[in-house]
Amino acid sequence: MIAPQRARAVAMLSGGLDSTLALRLVVDQGIEVIAINFSTGFCHTDHARQVQRKGQDPARLRNQALHVAAQLAVPVEIIDIADEYLPVLKYPRYGYGQNANPCIDCRILMMTRAREFMARCGAAFVFTGEVLGQRPKSQHRHALALIAQESGLRDRLVRPLCARLLAPTRPEREGILDRTRLLDFHGRDRKPQMDLARRLGIADWPQPAGGCCTLTDPSYARRLFDLFEHGRRDDLGREDALLCKVGRHFRIDPARKVIVGRFEEENAFLRRFAGVRPVLEALEVNGPSALLDGPPTEEALALAAAITARYGDGKRHPMVRVRCQHLGQERILEVEPLPPERCESWLVR
Amino acid sequence: MSGETGPQADVQLDLRGLLCPRPIIDLAACLRDLPVGAVVTLRCDDAAIVHDLPAWCAGVGHVLLDLQSHGRDLTARVRKAHARF
Numbered sequence: 001m002i003a004p005q006r007a008r009a010v011a012m013l014s015g016g017l018d019s020t021l022a023l024r025l026v027v028d029q030g031i032e033v034i035a036i037n038f039s040t041g042f043c044h045t046d047h048a049r050q051v052q053r054k055g056q057d058p059a060r061l062r063n064q065a066l067h068v069a070a071q072l073a074v075p076v077e078i079i080d081i082a083d084e085y086l087p088v089l090k091y092p093r094y095g096y097g098q099n100a101n102p103c104i105d106c107r108i109l110m111m112t113r114a115r116e117f118m119a120r121c122g123a124a125f126v127f128t129g130e131v132l133g134q135r136p137k138s139q140h141r142h143a144l145a146l147i148a149q150e151s152g153l154r155d156r157l158v159r160p161l162c163a164r165l166l167a168p169t170r171p172e173r174e175g176i177l178d179r180t181r182l183l184d185f186h187g188r189d190r191k192p193q194m195d196l197a198r199r200l201g202i203a204d205w206p207q208p209a210g211g212c213c214t215l216t217d218p219s220y221a222r223r224l225f226d227l228f229e230h231g232r233r234d235d236l237g238r239e240d241a242l243l244c245k246v247g248r249h250f251r252i253d254p255a256r257k258v259i260v261g262r263f264e265e266e267n268a269f270l271r272r273f274a275g276v277r278p279v280l281e282a283l284e285v286n287g288p289s290a291l292l293d294g295p296p297t298e299e300a301l302a303l304a305a306a307i308t309a310r311y312g313d314g315k316r317h318p319m320v321r322v323r324c325q326h327l328g329q330e331r332i333l334e335v336e337p338l339p340p341e342r343c344e345s346w347l348v349r
Numbered sequence: 350m351s352g353e354t355g356p357q358a359d360v361q362l363d364l365r366g367l368l369c370p371r372p373i374i375d376l377a378a379c380l381r382d383l384p385v386g387a388v389v390t391l392r393c394d395d396a397a398i399v400h401d402l403p404a405w406c407a408g409v410g411h412v413l414l415d416l417q418s419h420g421r422d423l424t425a426r427v428r429k430a431h432a433r434f
Contacts, residue, residue, distance in 0.1 A: 049396075063373070066408060067404045075409040078377070
């Protein structure tokens, strides 16, 4: 006798506690699960890996979705949506959350891609770790319904952790999922999730409850919105968005800013963007690497060099020689380090 | 990790300079186009791949034949075990 084929589902798995619990609830119902993990370019852990500090334990920088899925022998497909994410970031139809996080548009984009993946792999539904009322922007009842509708998933989108507080979905109605074994979690209190994790023997969940999205970071948001305010919304590229994650940013005029590394690994990271942007470094004294972002006039280069000199041992010298590399050319600028109060006045805080 | 000596590598994949999650994405794409039994040898310098690669293989069901580090560089061999992913 041939065993009946198991129903298949797609998990949206970040590797945080909620999506891990949702995965476990569905796997425990005998459903075959394929997980997808989206790479938006705004994950804190990914960035920490890109600017990995000396002595940092690589285990702390592991991809948590892969780790969680491995324990349940669930395959994970990582899907890169970084390019299509930028238009969402620039012009979110449903606006931003507290910082630069376009949560509703982000969820619609991800779930649209999840729906397409579901169709390709012959799955019956998609599920997430969302909890009703947990996040003010994207997890209230209206937002959950809107995301299901706009993504095209409609009643094939299941939220196992709060399913019993929502209308029955298609897989529940069809008996693929047993609704009585789904949950009724709601609100911001994480204790029910932690209790469930203990009961299920899930020991570690490294991500904070707010998720691992850089866009929820206030200082990142200020740098991004500073670019938008200075005419860079339309042409914002991946490099611009990435550079907002590193260094101190000094807005020296409407068209230019200087980005100064804060530690050795950030300096190395900034140097990787040296293609069309001038890179500045003090000679003979220890100091940071800096980038001039914007058209490199003589005046701007001199100012960038003076800022670079200020943020290193050069601040104790009357004059500092700063090397400027740009488009394969190298020159030396001799500058007076700028007084700290002048630098501070330009700092994008 | 199986510790098998395995067949000769069919494909060499140089993923140095690429950072999370690009190496796993590129490895998955490479394996997708290969026949079952093919072996990919990859080089990578993303330190956390020592955790991610075994986990990815365990989930997907491909076989991690070996994983060795040489300073900052890592070399690994992965055998495609099935055609499902």
